[in-house]
Amino acid sequence: MSASIRVGIGGWVYPPWRGVFYPAGLPQARELGFASRQVTAIEINGTFYGAQRPASFRRWYSETPEDFVFSLKGPRYATHRRDLATAAPSVDRFFASGVLELREKLGPVLWQFAPWMPFDEPGFNAFLQSLPQRLDSRAIRHVVEIRHRSFGAPAFTELLRRHGVALAFVDDDDYPAFDEVTADFVYARLRRCAEGEPTGYAPDALDRWAERFHGLLAQGGRDCFVYFINGAKIRAPAAAQALLRRLLAE
Secondary structure, X not given: OOOOEXXXXXXXXXXXXXXXXXXXXXXXXXXXXXXOOOOOEEEEOHHHHOOOOXXXXXXXXXXXXXXXXXXXXXXXXXXXXXXXXXXXXXHHHHHOOOHHXXXXXXEEEEEEOOOOOOOOHHHHHHHHHHOOOEEOOEEOOEEEEOOOHHHHOHHHHHHHHHHOOEEOEEEOOOOOXXXXXXXXXXXXXXXXXXOOOOOOOOHHHHHHHHHHXXXXXXXXXXXXXXXXXOXXXXXXHHHHXXXXXXXXXX
């Protein structure tokens, strides 16, 4: 399959979207079906806080279009610990919890690390080794989001390249940006939506993002996953739709 750019939002249950993104009166049970036909991917945050039921993953699969993707956040029980070398059992439990019920709609798994965690090469290497590369005869993509400046060390990016794990690019006021490409795909989390801007990001900023992701697609044939997360969350769907329009127009 050729490489693609997917653009989406974080989750789909957000009451302020009702009557703004969701049509007035749309039942909550139909919100995923609606959202998944306005964007091309959704990042699920609930898996960060606790295990979901296999039946939920099966339902999400059935309610979304054929060519749709879910990214999942890996559990904090695996990432928010002092000794990452002990994370393997939590990683294994996560993948045994039913996530594979998403089948071909399972996109990258995001592993988000705490702001207080500095780079520790042996510990991080052990963590990356615990991440499965294939399950049920299909490749599993992994991406890490880090928030400590010590991860600017060249040894860190080389470690990710060695394991084929992507480094999340995060557009955020509070944390440093890392934009090294370390895998065969790119993962971006854009967190600067402004409520006063109808499309979350200003039109010229969206133009620049569209140009950037088209460039990544053209240069290396890499899939791109782009999520509008937090910031003024009420504007996230409008931002995702505006970026998608630009990408489709080019």
